[in-house]
Each structure stands twice: as C-alpha cells, then as structure tokens.
Amino acid sequence: MIILIMAIFAILAFWANMVMKRPILRYLVTIIMFAGLIASVVAIVANMHDHYGMKTETTTVKKEIYSAGPAEQTFGVLLYQGVGSDGKENAYIYKSSATASRVTVSKPDLKTSSRQVSVAGNKVYRIVKTTRYVYKTDLYRLLFGIADNNHQLKNYHIVYQVPDTWVAMTPEQAKALPAKMTPKSAEEKAAMAMQQQQLAALAKTDPDKAASLQAQQVKKILNNQK
Template sequence: MIILLIALFAILAFVANMMITNRGIRIVTTVIMFVGLIASVAGVAANMNSHYGMKEVTTTTKKQIYTAGTASQGFGLLLYQGVGTNGAENVYVYRATDNAKKTTVAKPNLKTSSRMSNISGNKAYKITKTTRYVYKNATMRLMFGIGGNNHQLKNKHVVYQVPSTWVALTTTQAKSLQSKMTPKTDAEKQALAQQQAQLAALAKTDPDKAAQLQVAAVKKALNIK
C-alpha cells in the first residue's frame, strides 16, 4: 500500500505542477503532494530501519531433550563445543526424541544465544525464548506489509536445562572419556566390575541415584567441578 501511495503522491505532484494554471493553488497542491511523498518515503525508511508500525512479541517453548549417548550408559549426556574465534557460543548435540537414531546438532547464529543451567529432577529440557517483530494492527500491516517482514526474527535465546542425572561434556571430553575410565590394572578391573554390579542393582531400585553416581564418576575422571 505504501508503494502505491508514494507513486500516487509523485504522480499528483507532477500533474498539479503541470496542469493547474492558478499559481497559488498549484504551489499549495504541489507542496501538499511533496509533503505526502516525503512522509511516505520516511515511513518506509522508518519501517525498514526501526520497525516503525511494529511491536515485539515474545514466545517461549519448552521441549524435553534426550541423551546424545546410548541408553546403556544409564545417565543423560549433553554434548557441546565452542565455535567462533572467541568460543562465546556453542554447538549443542542431543536427541530430539527418545527413539531418535540420529542426534540433533543445534548450531548458533548471529541472532541466537544459548547457555546451560542446572535443574532438579531427572529430565532435560530445551527452553527457547523467541522475539519477533509483528505489525501492531491490520492498518500498519496493510501499509508496510508488502516487504514481507511480518514476524521477522529479532533474537532467540536458548537455555539447556540439565538435571543431576545428566552431564554436559565438550566433544573433546567425550572422546577422552573412555580412555580415562578404562581400568589399567587387574585391581582396577576388579574394582570396576564390582562398581558396575552395584550400579546395576541400584538402577533397579533407584535409577536416579545410580545415574548421579555415574555422573559423579565421569566428572571425577575428567576433573570437572
């Protein structure tokens, strides 16, 4: 609509300047048309640069995520790795469903930030807070909506909530985990077998406690505080 108004004001200004013989009326009409033209162009610029006529709408979604490891591990695993020159943002790896065969790799972008937080319970979640620009009303959408910028993304903030039955590891830590936890002597092998038997028995009566003990062992092996 605003493009039509710009064209209309430009045409009317030209017609008024060329066709109206009365000098006073011609000047007044031409000035009015030019004012309308300038206001319309300014409106387009304000809409493009400052989202004039729009408001911010924020929505929050909460989805359960599932371990990036195997079910036999007995504890949840969230993988991450810093990206970029300063490593300020991370790529996160998890499963979107309990029976997903492939992991989901969540990559950051210029409008997305992310972090991790600890929660109680035994389930992990991905909390996504999304802010978009939408037109304030139908009139503004009619005027400026030709640009297709309704529901334009402003920013997105993601929080990965990790319970005590889960552990968050960098991909480098995950690769070194097996070698660090593999027993090297007969005594260590015997101790590990006893621990695994105890964990298997505990998992039948208190799976959360068994998972927490495994998480503690992983953190100790990797020197994670």
C-alpha cells in the same frame, strides 16, 4: 499501499504545478504533496530498517531431548562444541527421541543464542524462544505489507535444562572418557568392580540416584582434565 500513496502524492504535486494558476495555492499544494512524499519515503525506510509500525511477538516451545550416549549408560550425555572464531556459541548434539538411531546437531547462527542451565529432575528439555516482528495493527500491515516482512524472525534463544543425572561435555572429552575411567592397577580394578556392583544395586531401587552418582564421578574426571 504506501507505494500507492507515494504515487498519489507525486501525481498531485505534478498536477498542482501544471494546472493551478494561482502561485500561492500552487506552491502550497506542491509543498504539502512533496512533504507527504518525503514522509512516505521516511516511513518506508523506518519500516525496513527499524521495523516502524511493528512489535515483537515471542513464542516458546519446550521439548524433551534424549542422551547422545549409549542407551545402556545410566547417566545422560549432552554434547556441545564451540563454534565460530570466538567460540562463544556452541553446537549441541543429542537425540530427538528415545528410539532415534542418529543424533541431532543443533547449530547456531547469527540470530541464535544458546546456554545451559542446571535444573532438578532427571529429564533434559530444550526450550526454544522465538521472537518475530509482527505488525501492530491491520492499518500498518496494509500500509507496509508489500515488504512481506510480517512475522520476520528477530532471534532464537535456546535454553538446555540439564539435571544432575546428566553430563554436558565436548566430543573430545567423551572420546577420552573411557580411557580415563579404565582402572590401571589391581586395586583400582577391585575398587571399580565394587563400585559398579553398588551402582547396579542402587539403580534397581533408585535409578536417579545411581545416575547422579555416576554423573558426579564423570564430572570429577572431566574437571581433572582441565
């Protein structure tokens, strides 16, 4: 529609210059038409660059995700890996369902930011907030709809809610963890065996508590690696 309006302004300006005899009226109409033409161009640029005539609309999707670790493991594992030259953003690795045989890798891009937060409970949720540009009114959509930018993506913001029954670690830490947890002396082996028996007994009556205790132990080992 805005293109048609520009064409009308241009045609009327040409018509005024060619047809109107009275100079003052001709100049006045020509100036008004050119002003309208310039205003239309400015509006198009503002729409394309600053989303003039648009507002932001945010939708939120919350979905449970599942441990990237073995199914028999009592605590959950969320893997993350820094990406990019500055390493400020992470790719996250998890399973999308309890029966999934392969992990899902969620990679960031220039319009995606992500973070982890600690929460109570025993489940991990991936919360995706999607913000898009939409036209404020049908009139704006009619004017600028030719740009095909309605519902244009502004950004994604992803939050991983991680309880204390889970451990977030890098793939390198996960790879090194079995060796770190393997007892080296006979006393350590005996202590480990007793601890495993206690955790197994606790898991039958309070699986969340058992998972939390084992997750604490793993976090302690990971912190000692730093």
